[in-house]
Amino acid sequence: xxxxxxxxxxxxxxxxxxxxxxxxxxxxxxxxxxxxxxxxxxxxxxxxxxxxxxxxxxxxxxxxxxxxxxxxxxxxxxxxxxxxxxxxxxxxxxxxxxxxxxxxxxxxxxxxxxxxxxxxxxxxxxxxx
Numbered sequence: 001x002x003x004x005x006x007x008x009x010x011x012x013x014x015x016x017x018x019x020x021x022x023x024x025x026x027x028x029x030x031x032x033x034x035x036x037x038x039x040x041x042x043x044x045x046x047x048x049x050x051x052x053x054x055x056x057x058x059x060x061x062x063x064x065x066x067x068x069x070x071x072x073x074x075x076x077x078x079x080x081x082x083x084x085x086x087x088x089x090x091x092x093x094x095x096x097x098x099x100x101x102x103x104x105x106x107x108x109x110x111x112x113x114x115x116x117x118x119x120x121x122x123x124x125x126x127x128x129x
Contacts, residue, residue, distance in 0.1 A: 009037065009091040010089060010090045011031050011035045011039070011091070011092050011094045011112065012039050013027065013028065013040050013094045013114075014043065014073060016042070017043075018043075018049050019049065019050045020055045023116060027096070030114060031114060032067070036067060037068075039071060040070045040071070041071050041088060042055060042071070044072045056070050079103065082107040092109075092112050093111045094111070094113075095111070095113070
């Protein structure tokens with residue numbers, strides 16, 4: 001990403017990603033224009049519609065060769081705690097959800113708002129093999 005302006009080091013982008021959709025892909029690509037590295041923290045929980053390993057594989061294939069890491073988060077479901085976030089190495093937390101950003105900021109972390117790609121329509125379009 002030659003035209004990147006690295007305003008941030010590592011950005012943490014977490015969520016369910018169930019399923020991975022074009023909006024998630026566009027968001028990570030936008031984040032890569034603002035940072036050196038993106039960590040995608042995918043929530044693993046029993047009620048997933050798509051297996052966690054399948055969704056991780058999609059991200060890994062799409063971002064192969066780019067400074068993106070996908071990690072599985074088994075730690076929380078619901079309101080995230082400071083202790084849970086401290087397990088990740090990041091400089092800033094990214095989300096398109098303002099209430100999540102306020103919560104994370106109140107825990108003492110730096111945050112960045114990232115517009116949700118394609119608003120909500122993209123969440124209805126799963127990535128197919």
